[in-house]
Amino acid sequence: MPELKECPSERPWDNDEFTFDYIAQNIFSPIYPVIAEVILKTCGRREGRMIDLGCGGGHLGFAVMERTGYQGVFVDINETALRIAGKRAGERGLSQRSEFLNRDVERTGLPDHYGDLIISRGSYTFWNDLEKAILEIYRILAPGGHDLHWRRNGERRAGRGHTPQDAGDLAGLAQTYHGTEQSDIQ
Numbered sequence: 709m710p711e712l713k714e715c716p717s718e719r720p721w722d723n724d725e726f727t728f729d730y731i732a733q734n735i736f737s738p739i740y741p742v743i744a745e746v747i748l749k750t751c752g753r754r755e756g757r758m759i760d761l762g763c764g765g766g767h768l769g770f771a772v773m774e775r776t777g778y779q780g781v782f783v784d785i786n787e788t789a790l791r792i793a794g795k796r797a798g799e800r801g802l803s804q805r806s807e808f809l810n811r812d813v814e815r816t817g818l819p820d821h822y823g824d825l826i827i828s829r830g831s832y833t834f835w836n837d838l839e840k841a842i843l844e845i846y847r848i849l850a851p852g853g854h855d856l857h858w859r860r861n862g863e864r865r866a867g868r869g870h871t872p873q874d875a876g877d878l879a880g881l882a883q884t885y886h887g888t889e890q891s892d893i894q
Contacts (some may be wrong), residue, residue, distance in 0.1 A: 729765040729792050737767065744771035747827060751854035756824030759783060759848065761813045761841075762831020766793030766806075769827065773802050778825065780806045783816055785834075814840040822848045826855040 748754065755777035760769030763782040773780050780802065782793050790808045797806040811817055813828075813835050826845055835841045845855050 732765055732767050740767045740771040743768055743829060744775055747772055747856050748775060750856060751825055753824060757781060757822060758825040758827065759823035761826060761828040762834060763793055764789045766796050768829045770796065770800055770802060773805060782806060783809045783811050785812050814844055816844055816848060818848045820847055821850045824850050824853045
């Protein structure tokens with residue numbers, strides 16, 4: 709059995725501002741490259757504009773960017789998360805391809821059809837109005853683009869834009885996120 713290390717006396721993750729990033733960086737970090745590969749296999753694109761909604765410290769978006777030529781737009785309502793993501797972009801050499809926006813997912817302020825790839829992992833539970841958020845995703849998703857979102861249990865939701873059925877599918881996705889359906893949107 710491996711030896712357990714004693715917890716440091718000063719624990720930065722005890723501060724609410726840093727809890728999310730400590731967990732993402734120290735517990736979930738091995739999964740982000742795996743999820744990035746799934747995203748890239750699913751969407752088939754390796755360049756364009758990627759939007760990471762509810763980006764936190766940017767872990768998933770950076771994992772995608774490190775494997776591609778995507779420009780990254782990182783959106784989060786938490787200023788601390790964006791500060792950490794911005795610092796992390798510099799550490800990973802991705803600052804020149806990254807933009808950070810302190811915005812609500814329901815009102816990103818981004819132009820219509822702006823993102824070729826929209827990703828999110830684990831943030832939807834913090835969105836105030838899921839239906840408005842999904843409609844905003846549809847609005848900013850470029851024709852032929854992809855949106856991929858992961859629930860906390862690892863279940864994947866995927867969508868493509870834009871067909872006449874997409875708006876209804878994405879608006880109805882709010883019910884799916886609340887667990888009333890278990891099928892993927894393809």
